[in-house]
Amino acid sequence: MASRFSLILFLLLVVGGGLVIGYLTAPGDWYAQLAKPAFNPPGWVFAPVWTTLYVLIAISGWRVSRRQEGHSTRTSIRLWWIQLALNFLWSPVFFGMHLIGAALVVLSFLFMTVLGFIIATWPQDRLAAFLFIPYAIWIAFAGFLNGSIFVLN
Numbered sequence: 017m018a019s020r021f022s023l024i025l026f027l028l029l030v031v032g033g034g035l036v037i038g039y040l041t042a043p044g045d046w047y048a049q050l051a052k053p054a055f056n057p058p059g060w061v062f063a064p065v066w067t068t069l070y071v072l073i074a075i076s077g078w079r080v081s082r083r084q085e086g087h088s089t090r091t092s093i094r095l096w097w098i099q100l101a102l103n104f105l106w107s108p109v110f111f112g113m114h115l116i117g118a119a120l121v122v123l124s125f126l127f128m129t130v131l132g133f134i135i136a137t138w139p140q141d142r143l144a145a146f147l148f149i150p151y152a153i154w155i156a157f158a159g160f161l162n163g164s165i166f167v168l169n
Contacts, residue, residue: 030074051168095133
């Protein structure tokens with residue numbers, strides 16, 4: 017029972033936090049007026065992709081948090097929290113402050129943290145690490161998109 021409750025808390029934190037930040041920093045006129053590359057996905061793609069990724073991120077964090085305390089587990093959970101903070105930071109930097117270059121820096125650190133999490137977690141919990149692979153791919157794409165928008169504008 018406690019295990020289910022903690023999973024629900026992780027889901028509420030990650031999915032709920034992502035939804036709140038997405039709502040508060042929704043793309044507006046500023047973003048609509050930016051020059052974007054041809055591969056920029058339509059707006060409707062982002063909500064289902066991020067919702068799915070947030071569920072995977074939450075499940076992965078929950079799995080790691082349940083492991084026996086040890087150096088590798090502490091490293092994994094620290095990386096998990098750091099990636100979540102960087103993830104939640106990107107939208108306010110990009111959409112809120114309109115700092116395209118700074119947002120690209122945030123994404124770069126996010127990508128490195130996500131890869132670090134996968135590497136650190138793989139030996140103890142391959143499923144938790146594997147759940148981050150789609151996230152890493154999406155962040156790489158987001159970085160390429162963010163970088164292209166930076167160059168075009």
